[in-house]
Amino acid sequence: MTMKRHFDEDLQILRDELLRMGGLCEEMLRQAIELLVKREESLLGRVKASEERVNQLHIDIDEHVLRLIALHQPAAGDLRLLAAALKINSDLERIGDQAVNIAESSMYLRRQPRLKLGDIPRMVELASDMVRESLDAFARCDVELAQKVIAKDDEEDRLKSQTFNELLHLMQSDSSTIQRGMDIILIARNLERIADHATNIAEDVVFMVMGKDIRHGAGQGPAEPEPGPAGPEQAEPPAPLP
């Protein structure tokens, strides 16, 4: 087998690992919210078990990326893909951490009288969509989908502020709800941060495909794929999944 074919196969394995890790993170979020809503204690163990798998993938993927860079000395699009993989790996691991935080707050809340959850259910749905779509965009090198994910982040922020204000009002009118209200506000923050990580992933996808940094409002306007900073050797973006 040629080195190039080896490399393409290795990249495919790496992409699969990241997608598996993303799937686990989505599952953790789903389980954490089920714990919040249905109050089944056993779900905490499942979240923690998924966390261990996510943490192992986090270590494995970093090692995998460094090995690929050292062995294949990639340039341009392939190098941007590997740099994106390193960053997406960190963002996914932190999404997992946020799900654990939600599960832990939910363990406290399950022993308390129920309090309204504001826009939390809608925030969960949106954050899950953003995580899944950002990884789809990564797998398919789909800049348009990545841009859609980035556009959704404002809606998540709006829902978080709305939840904040609603709960603050409740806490002010009934002091017995203060501790619970605070826990729900912190869960809204956790969800907002999951959406932020999905946005980071989507921005990394745009950079990977276009060779253009769109973070911090840079690189606005219509963009054409270009060689980017990693060298002029290959102008092509990395190949999408078959």
Next chain:
Amino acid sequence: MTMKRHFDEDLQILRDELLRMGGLCEEMLRQAIELLVKREESLLGRVKASEERVNQLHIDIDEHVLRLIALHQPAAGDLRLLAAALKINSDLERIGDQAVNIAESSMYLRRQPRLKLGDIPRMVELASDMVRESLDAFARCDVELAQKVIAKDDEEDRLKSQTFNELLHLMQSDSSTIQRGMDIILIARNLERIADHATNIAEDVVFMVMGKDIRHGAGQGPAEPEPGPAGPEQAEPPAPLP
């Protein structure tokens, strides 16, 4: 000039850029806390101005790292240094974001009657120390200092919990303090996250020097520098700053 000497000089420039970015982040944190304590509105503009410089460095450093990998095709210690630089860059940018969050909460609080700040001043001091020391550890390839930073994270968590409980108590006994109390709790969270980012940086330093992943409790026990996953070509850790 030889390629190798070019590379060493480029690495030095990269390290300097990261240290400059770290210095700006520390300054942002200092300004944000001064805004909280002294209530000088003009400090918000200074925090935002520093944020713009941090954001530009964030983009520049990523580009710089990719260019170095593409041009010099590093392996082992040098490759781990460049991977660490990519991650440290992300962590620093997020530390800057947290400082902006603190400044924005402080803008609300400055129009309100003063509320006690719990252990916030001690948390600020500890978080600043952790950021500075994690970058010193990076510049000097100092594993021992990195381990000290990691050990400090528990103390920051303890101070955050203490601040939470103290403010929660206050909010429950006087409902006029709820909104302010919540803002101060969120600031304590921001500080905890800054300490988490410094811990991430310190863990990256250990990996960079030792070729050993100590995240998620992996790689415990006495460790010797080893070639790591990036290939057996060079067993040496990257050279410290002169």
